C-alpha cells in the first residue's frame with residue numbers, strides 16, 4: 001500500500017539511527033530528562049540557558065516538523081505569529097518574529113538609531129545593541145549601574161535627549177536587578193518628556209523568572225505608544241536557546257517600520273514548531289520557575305555564606321562580588337570543568353554565574369567557593 005511522504009518520513013525520522021542516541025540520552029523514552037548529554041563533563045553556567053532542556057512537547061513538535069523541511073517558512077511564520085499574539089492577547093500586526101530576541105534587538109538598534117541619534121544602554125547591560133552600534137560606527141551613551149548593580153534610571157534619562165533608542169533590560173543581564181512596572185512606566189515617561197522622539201526598547205528576556213513584587217510587562221504600554229517596543233524570547237524559560245526564536249511586540253505602526261529589516265525566513269520551520277508547542281505550556285513555565293528558584297536560592301546562600309556578596313537576582317543567574325580579576329577566575333573555574341560568565345566591564349571583579357540544575361549547582365558551587373577561598 002502506498003505510504004504518504006509525511007507518514008514515511010515521520011516514521012523514518014523518529015526511528016533514525018542518528019536521532020535515537022540523542023533521544024535516549026535525553027531520557028525521552030521514559031519521559032524524564034537528563035540535561036548532561038552533550039557537555040563533555042563541563043558544567044555550563046556561562047550563558048543563562050535553561051539547564052533542564054526544552055519541554056518534551058517542543059522536541060516532539062520539532063521531530064514532526066522535519067517532514068516539511070523542504071518548504072520555506074511563510075506559513076510557519078504566520079502560525080507562530082498568531083500563537084504569540086494569542087499568548088499575549090495582542091493582534092498579529094503587533095508581533096515581529098526573529099531568530100531569537102537578538103534579531104529584534106539588532107533590528108531596533110539599526111533601524112531606530114542613526115549617525116545623529118545615539119543609543120542609550122547601561123554599563124553593563126546585555127551587550128548586543130551597543131555592540132551593533134560599534135559595528136555601525138554609531139554612538140552609545142552608557143551610564144554605569146548604581147552601587148546596588150541596578151540600572152541608574154536617572155542617569156539613563158539624562159543621557160536620552162536626542163537618542164534614537166533607549167535600551168532598558170528589565171531584569172538586567174548581567175546584574176540580575178529588576179524594576180517594578182510602575183518604575184518602568186515612570187522612566188519611559190521621563191525619557192519622552194526629555195526626548196519625545198526616542199524609542200524605548202524594554203527587553204524582558206527573563207520575564208518568567210522575575211518574582212519581584214510589582215514586576216510586570218510593558219506590553220500594554222507598547223500597544224498604546226508607538227515609541228515603545230518589548231522584546232521576548234523562547235531561549236530562556238522555554239529552553240530553546242539553540243532553536244533561535246524570539247519576538248518584539250509593539251504598536252502596528254512600529255512593527256510595520258521594523259518588519260522590512262528582518263532577515264527573511266530567519267525563524268526555521270523546526271524553531272517555529274518548537275516555539276508554538278511551547279506557547280501552550282503553562283505548567284512547564286511554573287515548573288521551570290520552581291526549579292530555578294530552588295537552585296538560585298541555594299547559589300545565593302552559598303556565595304553569601306562564603307563571604308562573597310551576591311545581590312538578589314530576578315533571573316536565572318547570579319552576580320557575585322568576587323573581589324578579584326573576573327577573567328582569571330573564569331579561567332580557573334574552566335580548568336575545573338565549570339564554565340561561568342566572562343567579565344562585564346566595568347564590573348571586572350564580579351562573576352556572573354548562571355543557575356544550573358540543583359545537581360549541577362551542588363557540584364559547581366564547592367569548586368567555585370574553594371577557588372574563591374583558597
Ligand SMILES: Cc1ncc(COP(=O)(O)O)c(C=O)c1O
Pocket residue numbers: 047048099100101102103105126169172173203205206232233234235241244245246
Ligand atoms: C537580556 C537578553 N536579551 C536578549 C538576549 C538574546 O537572546 P536570544 O537571542 O536567544 O533570544 C539575551 C541572551 O542571553 C539576554 O540576556
